[in-house]
Amino acid sequence: MNMKICLMPGDGIGPEIVEQAVAVLDKVAAKFGHTVEYSNALIGGVAIDATGNPLPDETVAACKAADAVLLGAVGGPKWDTLPGDRRPEKGLLGIRKALGLFANLRPAKLFPELAQACFLRPDIVKDGIDVMVVRELTGCIYFGQPVGREMRDGKMTAFNTMVYDEEEVRRIARLAFDAAMKREKRLCSVDKANVLEVSRLWREVVEEVAKEYPEVELTHMYVDNAAMQLVRNPNQFDVIVTGNLFGDILSDEAAVITGSIGMLPSASLGAGGPGLYEPIHGSAPDIAGQNKANPLATILSVAMMLRYAFSLNDEAQAIENAVQRVLQEGYRTGDIMEEGKSLVGCNTMGNLVAERI
Numbered sequence: 001m002n003m004k005i006c007l008m009p010g011d012g013i014g015p016e017i018v019e020q021a022v023a024v025l026d027k028v029a030a031k032f033g034h035t036v037e038y039s040n041a042l043i044g045g046v047a048i049d050a051t052g053n054p055l056p057d058e059t060v061a062a063c064k065a066a067d068a069v070l071l072g073a074v075g076g077p078k079w080d081t082l083p084g085d086r087r088p089e090k091g092l093l094g095i096r097k098a099l100g101l102f103a104n105l106r107p108a109k110l111f112p113e114l115a116q117a118c119f120l121r122p123d124i125v126k127d128g129i130d131v132m133v134v135r136e137l138t139g140c141i142y143f144g145q146p147v148g149r150e151m152r153d154g155k156m157t158a159f160n161t162m163v164y165d166e167e168e169v170r171r172i173a174r175l176a177f178d179a180a181m182k183r184e185k186r187l188c189s190v191d192k193a194n195v196l197e198v199s200r201l202w203r204e205v206v207e208e209v210a211k212e213y214p215e216v217e218l219t220h221m222y223v224d225n226a227a228m229q230l231v232r233n234p235n236q237f238d239v240i241v242t243g244n245l246f247g248d249i250l251s252d253e254a255a256v257i258t259g260s261i262g263m264l265p266s267a268s269l270g271a272g273g274p275g276l277y278e279p280i281h282g283s284a285p286d287i288a289g290q291n292k293a294n295p296l297a298t299i300l301s302v303a304m305m306l307r308y309a310f311s312l313n314d315e316a317q318a319i320e321n322a323v324q325r326v327l328q329e330g331y332r333t334g335d336i337m338e339e340g341k342s343l344v345g346c347n348t349m350g351n352l353v354a355e356r357i
Ligand code: NAI
Pocket: 013, 072, 073, 074, 075, 076, 077, 089, 092, 261, 262, 279, 280, 281, 282, 283, 284, 285, 286, 287, 292, 293, 294, 295, 297, 333, 335
């Protein structure tokens, strides 16, 4: 297979971690007989410095021409004083919109080798954690109309509106069922159907889509309970699907229980076009350019890319296995360092993973 990948290293540690992820992708491609065609595009602060715009038109065009996009991170103190609409983050929001990315896949995976960094009880996490939150990204209360303020009974009153139509629910549900089919085939739909009409429609549509996926075991859970269950016993979940508001909160909760921001990948997917693959962490300006960054979140984002953009499951698994072996052998970057382990830099960590493919 030939894969057209658009690279957007971005700012801070972005270039260092993307370089390592590319080296690993090249190794996987060579090993499994694929070819990769790379293009490069500017986003965020580096794009502002070069063009004055955090998302130049050429960047959008380069992303659209690719099969998948790999992003490092954007932002940093250098651009913090710019007005909101010209800041690096605007580039990220803009590219998500331009590519029509309506689903955010956030695996919260704790390798058992790193269980010590996790603050849940050891008996809960001794075998690691492996949950994925699928969050709807373009609807819900963040975008619903009407929004505003008005005087009601003499009091200033503000309102937002939670809205989903059946098509929006159907497409995120299908995507989540598809993701569950690539994992343990268990899907938990999280809502607040005891209170919210939006959630009652959500549940009906998810039930209807479930008929297309007889192999997947579907359950429903109220969001308040889901927030508790995630810390009580995260491994009861395989894939969680939920709306934008609940997903915002639950995906961060699921990530933080793993205890290692430098380890977590993500994918944002749309309808048909290229998806965006990126680590969940930011540009880490405090360690940028020092060969200290952990490249594993970006390397694991490449594994997600192989799985979700190209259905190359063996190739994705080869990367995940290589990462696990490196951890088993005791190599650690600074952010996941423990006593008795071997401290390595960003380059070495990337090389170690590539060598084990
Ligand atoms: P951050 O995720 O960049 O850093 C938080 C802490 O985690 C820092 O101490 C950093 O050194 C460490 N860290 C993060 N990634 C690491 C890695 N791969 N290896 C080792 N250590 C790592 O978040 P922060 O400091 O809030 O934001 C810094 C900049 O990044 C800001 O300009 C922010 O706007 C931007 N940002 C960009 C995101 C993106 O591009 N998706 C997401 C979050 C923040």
